[in-house]
Amino acid sequence: MDSANPTGNGRHASGKAMPRCPLRPGDPCSLCVPGATGPHDCQTVRLVMEDPDLREMLREKQAAYRASTAA
Template sequence: MTEGRKRRFPQPMCPVRAGDPCSLCIPGTSGPQDCPLVQLVMDDPELRERANELRQAARKRQQGR
């Protein structure tokens, strides 16, 4: 790897806060994969559907830039 280039690592996105990267807002988590809030949202069918709607809206806003 050349010295002038920095390696970029993928930033996991928060499934609850659409369009935001995971900020490890719950102490003790290492990302969305072990976040208790994400688990609660994904286990509830209504909350999961709403989170999906918010992610789709955030994606559309990002594409419109």
């Protein structure tokens, strides 16, 4: 069990389903950005998606993650 998933069952301690963080492939959203209630209103996700260079870096990171988890 880790601090991002305190209940270990894919849910926040509140019982709400825990979506994945788009910026950290494989990790659940830990609500690390103040004010965010999930990836849908996370300002960091918004900033990354609005910047072409950061978006490209994210694509590379996601591809590396997929390659590392491929069977």
